[in-house]
Amino acid sequence: MSTHGADSEVGTLQTVMLHRPGNELKRLTPRNNDRLLFDGIPWVARAQEEHDAFAQQLRERGVEVLYLTDLLTETLASDDARNHAITTALAGLHLGDTLRSYLARFLREASPEELTDYLTAGIRNDEVRGGHGIVTSLLASDDFLIDPLPNLLFTRDSSVWVRDRVAVTSLAMPARTRETQLTELIYTEHPRFRGTRKIHGWHHEHVEGGDVLLMAPGVIAVGVGERTTPAGVERFARQVFHADLARTVLAVPIAQERATMHLDTVCTMVDTDKIVMYPNVADSLQAYAVTLADRAEDDRDLVLQVADAEPFLVAAAKAMEIDTLHQIDTGLDPVTAEREQWDDGNNTLAVAPRVAVAYERNVETNARLEEAGIEVVRISGSELGSGRGGPRCMSCPISRAPLTVD
């Protein structure tokens, strides 16, 4: 049995995967930041300091912090994993055969550490320039042959643990699709995760981890908007029902906008029955409860039952079998609420029931959380926040103490 997994958003956090900002952030320029999904150009050294302080806060609370790049480098010690990583990274149709075989030879000679850096920070055309054929001559010098992955910082999105299985997700934005090649490789080849059973996968319909909230054991809310598609939530529901990981999936439509790109930008759980929520959407958020009507051998043949839409808090409480899911009403005026939502005020990471990590800048939201009895662990995110992600987005819980009492 796997020793990893999570059945809620709030069970005591034991192991988490983070990504310390690295060379990939140094690739951002005012010309490519929109495409690479950053709203500014972060000061990398300060972002690293902020991130180290975040990791330290977690360690002080007994959390084991794993770094994605360490796991990747350890994974790349195996020749099979290296070959697989190189082939998938070079699969893009923009390269052509000459450049592809040149890069494959070049990458095969790299050490595991160097290869991790190439796979995450990418390779620009001018870094290999000269004598490698027509493609390299015609591409601009600053074109990327392997794209950098600045959004690796948001480890939440590229994999999700649901009980003892890991879902490798399928990311919607072209700038992020390669991230799941790396998480899939880690979970398949790294000795620590050997034997872990997987669901979903990058070849499936789009589902991003920021949209997946483990509301309670057996109840999963999935936001459907800019990233996770309607077909994505259906595929996800089929797989979790088939593997007996949940009894209800709540499909939650969210506005298809950058400010609300994931469900975790508008709400996060801070206790077994408390959720902090962006007040400007609290009254209008709806959910469709999806349950299993009939089993089948193949997940594609399961019969799903879809209830009529209901207010999210009502549908969630019913599915969680509790009287009320308490919304921590931040009671903010709409303008403050909108500013703090943009800065990920609602994007908290619970390290235990009633203990949540939050950006310090969201002064008003944090004050309301404390009034509601939540201990707020404040971290600074002036540079980290320029990628539009808070503590929840920047963390992938690998183990939490289960809330389920078997």
Ligand SMILES: NC(=[NH2+])NCCC[C@H](N)C(=O)O
């Ligand atoms: N779970 C989250 N809210 N993740 C935030 C991801 C931010 C990232 N820049 C993107 O646009 O994809």
